[in-house]
Structure formats: structure tokens, C-alpha cells
Amino acid sequence: MVCFNPNDIPYEIAICIFQCALEDLNYKQAKHNLINFQFVCKSWRKPAQKLLFRDIQLTPANSASFIRCIQHDIPQQVTSAVKSLLLVGNFLPVCTVADVVKPIFKHCPNIEELRAINTDVERQLWNYLMLTDEPLKLTKIIENDMEDQIYYNLYLTVAHKFKQHLHQLCLQFDGSDDIYHASLLVGDQLQKFVSLRDLSIRTLCSFKVMETILDNCPRTASKLTMNAIDVRDLMETRQSWSNPDFSAITRNESVQELSCFLLIFTSTLLKYFAYKLKALKKIDLRTFDTNEARGQIMHVCGSVENYKLALLFRRMPIMPEAAIQEWVRHVLDQSKYHRVERFCLDLDFVSGVMVAISPWILQISKKSKASEIVLNYVKMNKLAEVVSDEIEPTCLGLLLHQCKPRLIQIKGVDNIQQHRRWMKEGRSDLFVYSNERSWRFFDAVIHQQEDADIQINDIHLSLSDAFHPPLQDQAQIHRVSKLQFCNSILHSASFALISQRLPALGTLLIDACHLIEHPHPFTFKVSLPVTDIGLLSLRVASLDVYSDLSNIQLFHATSDSGHYTLVIETETKTYVSYVQGNSKLSSDSYDGSIPVQGTKDLYLVWIECKTLKELAISNDTRTLYVQLEATIE
DSSP, X not given: OOOOOGGGSOHXXXXXXXXXXXXXXXXXXXXXXXXXXXXXXXXXXXXXGGGGGSEEEEOTTTHHHHHHIIIIISOHHXXXXXXXXXXXXXXXXXXXXXXXXXXXXXXXXXXXXXXXXXXXXXXXXXXXXXXXXXXXXXXXXXXXXXXXXXXXXXXXXXXXXXXXXXXXXXXXXXXXXXXXXXXXXXXXXXXXXXTOOEEEEOSOEEHHHHHHHHHHOOTTOOEEEESOEEGGGHHHHOSOSSSOOOTTOOOBSSOOEEEEEEEOOOHHHHHHHHHHBTTOOEEXXXXXXXXXXXXXXXXXXXXXXXXXXXXXXXXXXXXOHHHHHHHHHHXXXXXXXXXXXXXXXXXXXXXXXXXXXXSEEXXXXXXXXXXXXXXXXXXXXXXXXXXXTSOOHHHHHHHHHHHOOSEEEEEOSSOHHHHHHHHHHTOTTHHHHHTTHHHHHHHHHHTXXXXXXXXXXXXXXXXXXXXOOOOGGGOOOSOEEEEEEESXXXXXXXXXXXXXXXXXXXXXXXXXXXXXXXXXXXXXEXXXXXXXXXXXXXXXXXXXXXXXXXXXXXXXXXXXXXXXXXXXXXXXXXXXXXXXXXXXXXEEEOOSOOOOSOOSSSEEEEEEEEEEXXXXXXXXXXXXXXXXXXXXX
């Protein structure tokens, strides 16, 4: 086999293929380092190095260099490895698309995928493909801009020409009569697409057309994607849907994966799919939750190996609590032999136009050994703090108590940006908006969770509740594996309340939060006096937009040019360290008096815990890591 010197590769070509090469070879850390290019391709004798030319990206600036490279410099066994070609930019007036792709097709006969970012370039490419006699083996042609009728007609023509090798096909049945009949003609000839794997019906089609397409699918087609079905002809097609007779239906034995979006399912339509698709193993549905279809959706999902649901609840004055709890029970029934992997509640979810239809979106996914539940709430008013149909903390606590997930993620409890603005303005009514709600959410999240990772974003644990300790039945008896606060507002006095609720923590991570400091100036104190902690990690953010009231002094103290005194108090020992540039200058076990207040020249960071194994304090540039005595298991 001929060896190829990587130094002969033109610099422009190296730029084109380097990123893909590193991804294919899993060199993640060197992804953007061109120096490693020579290390990756020392010799073309290794099969992995052929992947360097698998995906090619061409622009008007580097296309000539690439063509010269494949014509004169690279052996055939390498150019045969080219699988994908992306054209970026418009090649006119320097050359036409045909001038670029013709020599590439000649020297790279195994190209399977053609792409172009520019729509005009795509049309030129499809026109060339319709006329060329090159024996190409295209498996995928891009399906962009399908609303353009001229473009779609070109797409269908090219797709039909390469029906022997094409893996993906998209059909649509709206628009003009010409488009409808052209799509129908291709649908009637699906058996000729002998390599088809993924069939997509993007627009509304009638039930009869959909059934015909399913009957014509080749045995290779394993995935079916549909946007909508017009079910008005259901009654004409099936006379008795209350107790349907499926004996006359020809079953499809190839489709293993069904993806449907924005279909309003009836129980009979679901029964049809469950019977029609004999080999069904995976379902991906985005649909409305209805009382009629809920039980049948659960039944169909329970009969497949994997499923993914996005359930929309029609807008109502209150939260659809009963329906959501019913879905959670279904997930738990399907997860008897494994723990729910993740539960996420996002109270500030962005969902585009769907907000007008459904404020609640419940996403459920189930694999063979993992389940996830994601509950999204879309606010009609982004400035609103509490809305009538938002979830109650008690309901959240009940859902989490049922699930006992490994990972709990809570986002958007408070409007942090608005709270910061109000704090800067000195608004006296700030805490009226928060009241006890934030603490109730916090209590609901941690209550009776065992070995869970808890991530809380956008919460303001305010001083207004500083004198409201947790109820006796809220006391946490189990160890929480990890508690993380991110983009939140935390007061110094809040940590003592957190400590009352959590006697044991594996890791406490405070990440880029707005830290309201100790009443004494130049002092920041984290007081968790009754909590055993493995690792306490504090990442300080400057929050310069609100520098007059944020932890900017703490940020400066932990910067490369700053210095501070670090005091760590545990139940048995006290540690005092003097830190400069976020690096320790000294560390002593200290039995005498300790500083309780910082000064302008020497900031004080004061950590108080029952026991602590490790401490990490970091800013944007450097991390201080302190290893303490292991006092807990």
C-alpha cells in the first residue's frame, strides 16, 4: 500500500478536514489544534486515517486546491473514502457548481451525501445531478426549503433517480395539485427504493394515503416520521372503530420506529398503529394529552422497548395535576427494575408559538434501563412571578417523592434578573414577591431524597424567611449526594437554614451565584454548622452589571492580584490560611481566637461546617483547593 506524506496536504485542505478527523478519532482535547494534524495522519496505512477525508467542506477559496490535491497527490484508496461533500458559499462567477463537483465525482466515486448551504447552489447541484451519468451512490440528499415548489420538484426528481441507494426520503402532500400527484406517484413506487431506511411525511396527508404508503414501504424502511394525518376519512375506511376488525389489514413488518408530531390521537388510531406496525420497537410522539387517548398511549408505549413522549396540555385555569401524576405513575410502573434517572422542572421554558395552546409540556423518555421526566411550564408573561396555573411546591414534592430520581433539576423558580434589578433600585417590596414560596420549593426538592444529585437554577433564598425553620416532618434524614446552586441569589443567613434541612451532603456546589455578604463589611461567611460535607465548591462570579451590590469584593479578593484570610471551622478543628492570588501562603491548625471580620486590606472568607473533607474556591482564572482531614465516611 502506498504511504502518503501528510506534509503534502495543502494547508486549505487540512483546515477543511481537520475538525472532522479529530471528532472521528475522538481527539476531543485537540479538536482545534492544527499542530496535532500531522500526529493524527502519520501514515495512510491505518484504516482510521482514511476518515480524514470522509467529510469535505469546500468554499470558493479552497475548492481549486482540493481538486488539485485529489487529481495529483492523493492515492485512490484515500479518495475512495470520501463520503460527504458540503458546498459553502456561491461559486459564481469564478466557476459553476458543475466545474467543482465533476472532477470530485470522478475521483471520489463513493460520495453518499451532498449538501449546500446556499439555496441557489443546491438548485444548481440538483440540476447537474439530473443530467449527469456519473454512477453515484447517493444515500441522502438535503431536504431544506421544502415549501418552495420548484425546489421540491427538483428534490423528487433527483430522489427518484437515485432510488437504488437513497436511505432517506421526504414526501409532502400540500401545495399545488402537481406536488400532490408527484408525491403520490413516488409513494406508489416506494418498493423501488430498495435501500430506503427513513421515510418522512412532513405535511398533512389523508389516512388512505398514509396507509397506502405503509403498504408500499420496502423491507429496508425502519423509521417512519409524520407531522399530521387527516382522519376525516377514517370512518369511511373502517366501518366499526368502536370494536375494529383488523383481520383485513396488511401488516407492515419493517417499520421499527414511529415518530409523530402534533397529531391529535384517538384511541382507535393508536390501536391501528399498534396492529399495523408489527415490528414496532420505538415511539416518539408529540401530541395532546386527552382523556380518551391517554390509556391507549400508555398501552402502546408499554408494549415497545423505547419511547419518547412530549405531551401538551390544553390551556386551563389550573395545573393539570391529576393527569401529570397519572403519567408519572405510568413511568414508575414501567421502571420497576431501575430508578428514574432524571426529573427536571423548568418554570421558565421557551417553546415559541406553543405557549398559546399549552402552558404545560410533559416530556417522558424510557429506554431499557433508564427513564426521564421533564416538566416544562411556559409563562405567558415573562415578568410574572406567580401565575394562577403554575405548579404548587406541594405538588412538586409529591411527584419527587414518587419518583426518587437520581438527578433532580429545578429551573426558573424566581425571576433572578428582575430581583437583581429591584435590589439595585432598593425596592422595599422585593421580598413580598418571593415570600415563603422559594423556601417551599427548596423544601419540596430535598424532602426525603436519598443519594440524589440536586441542581437548582434561578432561586432567591431570601432573608424574609430567615426566621421560619423547616417543619419537623421536613427534616432530611437521608444523605444528598450533591446540591448545586447556579445563577441564584443566596444570603449569608440562608446557609444556616440550609444546614438545618440537610445534615449530610456529599458535595455543595455554589456556581456563579449572587452572594449577599455578611453584615460585617469585607466578610463572606458560609455557615453550615450542623452539616457533614464532603466537598464544598465555590465558584465566584463578578456579576459586574450589579457591581454596587454584588460579590465584587469577593471576586477581587480571589483574583490573581487579590488576597484574603481563609478560616475553616469544623466541629473539632479550626484552620486558618492566608491566600494570595488564590494560592495558599500558609496553613495552620489554630486553637486560639480567629478573625471574625475582614478589612479593606484583607478580605475574610469564613467557612463553618460540622465536618468538611475538601474545599475549592475558584474564579475565572484560578482555583484554590484545600484538602482537610477526612472526618466523615
